[in-house]
Amino acid sequence: xxxxxxxxxxxxxxxxxxxxxxxxxxxxxxxxxxxxxxxxxxxxxxxxxxxxxxxxxxxxxxxxxxxxxxxxxxxxxxxxxxxxxxxxxxxxxxxxxxxxxxxxxxxxxxxxxxxxxxxxxxxxxxxxxxxxxxxxxxxxxxxxxxxxxxxxxxxxxxxxxxxxxxxxxxxxxxxxxxxxxxxxxxxxxxxxxxxxxxxxxxxxxxxxxxxxxxxxxxxxxxxxxxxxxxxxxxxxxxxxxxxxxxxxxxxxxxxxxxxxxxxxxxxxxxxxxxxxxxxxxx
Amino acid sequence: xxxxxxxxxxxxxxxxxxxxxxxxxxxxxxxxxxxxxxxxxxxxxxxxxxxxxxxxxxxxxxxxxxxxxxxxxxxxxxxxxxxxxxxxxxxxxxxxxxxxxxxxxxxxxxxxxxxxxxxxxxxxxxxxxxxxxxxxxxxxxxxxxxxxxxxxxxxxxxxxxxxxxxxxxxxxxxxxxxxxxxxxxxxxxxxxxxxxxxxxxxxxxxxxxxxxxxxxxxxxxxxxxxxxxxxxxxxxxxxxxxxxxxxxxxxxxxxxxxxxxxxxxxxxxxxxxxxxxxxxxxxx
Numbered sequence: 001x002x003x004x005x006x007x008x009x010x011x012x013x014x015x016x017x018x019x020x021x022x023x024x025x026x027x028x029x030x031x032x033x034x035x036x037x038x039x040x041x042x043x044x045x046x047x048x049x050x051x052x053x054x055x056x057x058x059x060x061x062x063x064x065x066x067x068x069x070x071x072x073x074x075x076x077x078x079x080x081x082x083x084x085x086x087x088x089x090x091x092x093x094x095x096x097x098x099x100x101x102x103x104x105x106x107x108x109x110x111x112x113x114x115x116x117x118x119x120x121x122x123x124x125x126x127x128x129x130x131x132x133x134x135x136x137x138x139x140x141x142x143x144x145x146x147x148x149x150x151x152x153x154x155x156x157x158x159x160x161x162x163x164x165x166x167x168x169x170x171x172x173x174x175x176x177x178x179x180x181x182x183x184x185x186x187x188x189x190x191x192x193x194x195x196x197x198x199x200x201x202x203x204x205x206x207x208x209x210x211x212x213x214x215x216x217x218x219x220x221x222x223x224x225x226x227x228x229x230x231x232x233x234x235x236x237x238x239x240x241x242x243x244x245x246x247x248x249x250x251x252x253x254x255x256x257x258x259x260x261x262x263x264x265x266x267x268x269x270x271x272x273x274x275x276x277x278x279x280x281x282x
Numbered sequence: 283x284x285x286x287x288x289x290x291x292x293x294x295x296x297x298x299x300x301x302x303x304x305x306x307x308x309x310x311x312x313x314x315x316x317x318x319x320x321x322x323x324x325x326x327x328x329x330x331x332x333x334x335x336x337x338x339x340x341x342x343x344x345x346x347x348x349x350x351x352x353x354x355x356x357x358x359x360x361x362x363x364x365x366x367x368x369x370x371x372x373x374x375x376x377x378x379x380x381x382x383x384x385x386x387x388x389x390x391x392x393x394x395x396x397x398x399x400x401x402x403x404x405x406x407x408x409x410x411x412x413x414x415x416x417x418x419x420x421x422x423x424x425x426x427x428x429x430x431x432x433x434x435x436x437x438x439x440x441x442x443x444x445x446x447x448x449x450x451x452x453x454x455x456x457x458x459x460x461x462x463x464x465x466x467x468x469x470x471x472x473x474x475x476x477x478x479x480x481x482x483x484x485x486x487x488x489x490x491x492x493x494x495x496x497x498x499x500x501x502x503x504x505x506x507x508x509x510x511x512x513x514x515x516x517x518x519x520x521x522x523x524x525x526x527x528x529x530x531x532x533x534x535x536x537x538x539x540x541x542x543x544x545x546x547x548x549x550x551x552x553x554x555x556x557x558x559x560x561x562x563x564x565x566x
Contacts, residue, residue: 179376185338186377189369190438191361191393208389211379215424 015071017134023065024135027251028144034258035132041262042121047276050269051120057261058128067134075130076123083122090115117278138170147245160236168224176217183212285312285335285446285478290344292330292502304330305341306502317472317479319489319510322499323524328482329372331499332448335480336367365394368444372451374435378423383414383434386423390442408441409434411475412467429460436467446478447471453488465492486514490528490549498525511547530554537561 023031038054045051062069076083094111101107133141146163153159184194187208194205287310294302304327312318322328333339334346337353337360346353353363371377380386387405396404409419412433418426423434432452439447449468453461469492472479483489489496489510496513498506500523506513513520517527517535534546534554544561548554 182371183377185333186369186371186374187389188338189336189364189371190377190390190442191364192389193361193393208377208379212377215379216376 015130015133016137017067017071019066019135021064021066021135022250023061023131025250026254027245027247028136028140029148029245029247030251030254030258031132031136032141032144032148034254035129037258037262038128039125041266042124044266045117045121045269046278047269047271047273048117048278049271049273049276050265051117051124053261053265053268054124055120057265058124058131061131062127065131065135067131071134072127072130075126079122079126083119086118086122087115090118113278139167142167142170143241143245158236160239164236172217172220175220176213179216180209180213183209183216284314284349286310286347287331287334288345288347290331290334290341290346292327292334292339293342294330304502305334308344308502308504310497310504310507312478312480315472315476315478316495317469317493318481319493319496320480320482320499321484321486321489321496321525323484326499327502328499329450330502332369332450332480332482335446335448336369337363338369365442366444367446367448368439368442370436370439370447370449370452372454374439374452375423375428375431377438378431378435381422382420383409383423383426384419386434387437387441390438394442404441404443405437408437411440411471412437413463429456429463432456432460432464433467436464440471444477446480448480448482450482451484452481453483453485461488468492484525486520486526487528490514498523510549514549515547 038057042054045054062072091107091111092105094108094114096108096110098106099109099112136144142163145166146159149157149159149163188194192205192208194202194209197205287308290305290308291303292305294304306327308331320328320331330339334341340354348363348367351358353360378386380389384405387408388401391401391404414430414433414437418430423431426434436449436452447468452464452468456464465488468479468481471477481489481493486496493510495508496506496510497504498513498520505519505523506516514527514531517531520527528549530548530551530553531546534544534548534557537544537558538546542558542561543564545553545557548557
């Protein structure tokens with residue numbers, strides 16, 4: 001028996017894990033910038049020493065974040081298929097010295113190392129970036145982005161408005177999910193069936209769910225716009241913040257640590273170590 | 283036909299830091315035809331309990347017997363249960379979706395796979411039962427007033443011909459007259475259609491005049507269970523839970539304290555009036 005709540009709880013967009021940790025307190029700009037640097041760094045490695053360093057670094061950061069490891073793994077489920085596909089293609093389609101051959105398929109030495117490095121890279125990528133959303137509230141995240149992209153205002157990009165839209169959208173995800181859950185249950189109580197039948201029947205079964213959901217979304221949007229206008233909201237011009245983002249000593253230290261990691265692991269990751277090279281580069 | 287709940291518990295968010303025990307070892311027996319008020323403040327578990335009774339939520343442990351059958355048994359058809367236990371959610375008007383009132387009420391019976399004539403007959407009866415005049419049948423449900431929308435939504439559940447009707451805060455957001463009308467309508471469903479009614483509310487005042495029995499929920503447990511008079515006798519404990527008794531209960535207790543020989547168990551204004559008049563007559 002699957003009920004609405006259990007069906008929807010696997011979605012992890014903008015999932016935030018409440019905890020008291022250094023990583024939670026750090027400035028969101030550091031976390032966004034840091035994640036970006038970390039992700040780019042992952043693409044420079046040519047040997048497994050680099051990956052080892054990245055794993056070590058990630059383990060340290062996860063430790064600091066106090067978020068249980070199973071929350072990171074949850075994000076992995078969504079890319080499991082992609083991961084397997086990558087492994088298959090890399091294993092069989094990389095030219096090089098064959099290790100095992102059967103029929104027309106050859107598993108090459110180069111393919112094996114390439115597949116392993118791809119899995120490592122993707123896993124590190126997903127866990128690393130989900131760590132950012134797990135330790136930063138959506139509001140903090142958009143705040144940081146607004147500040148980081150502030151320079152675009154010079155080119156007449158409405159940075160504030162976009163950031164506001166994003167934070168409202170993120171804010172509404174849990175509300176709309178709850179609403180969906182509620183309407184789904186209400187229609188199920190009237191005998192609606194969302195789970196059986198062919199594709200066409202299922203799509204048709206969504207009408208009693210989607211119509212009320214849209215009606216309520218529009219009603220909520222209307223109410224929110226009214227409430228914002230009643231409090232004199234008129235865009236970002238001259239608007240001040242209750243909690244302006246300000247770099248602390250720990251934020252500079254975090255940047256320093258990140259830089260050391262990036263520089264160090266790229267240097268080590270590009271050393272020529274014959275036994276530990278990835279793929280075709282030896 | 284009865285509902286028996288045995289040692290039912292429910293935990294939300296099992297694997298997070300925010301695990302909440304919404305229901306904690308609930309035991310209940312609800313006989314046929316009873317009008318039960320379920321009272322508790324926000325987060326007391328009353329809505330969660332109601333959703334268990336028609337199988338929308340499954341308990342973490344415990345059993346629910348409907349009509350002698352365990353609804354968690356493997357071969358039990360939850361669809362049958364949902365047909366027999368109608369559930370009207372809070373703000374039910376938010377679930378309306380069809381282009382006109384009549385088709386929206388037809389949605390339930392249509393899902394049961396009935397014939398066209400029977401569907402229409404049921405919808406007509408349900409709309410009659412909630413007192414919606416015929417001229418509204420072809421209107422869009424979105425053009426109706428709040429109170430009318432709610433009646434249509436309740437009709438949508440009634441058209442399933444349930445034996446048990448559960449209503450979650452059916453009077454929330456209605457004006458006093460609309461509230462009165464909805465409550466009278468629910469009472470008539472019990473007396474005329476012999477339905478078992480479970481009415482969830484946070485207002486004692488609302489239910490005191492109507493129900494046979496009150497169950498008070500607090501922190502996922504049943505705090506009190508009994509006839510309104512018995513429950514209101516605990517008015518001090520109820521207050522600690524953040525629940526207010528009907529105002530007459532306070533007046534009667536105050537009068538008693540001041541030395542008037544009145545009946546503190548009066549729950550309705552009418553009873554209170556009679557009791558006070560009697561006391562005054564005796565004094566003079």
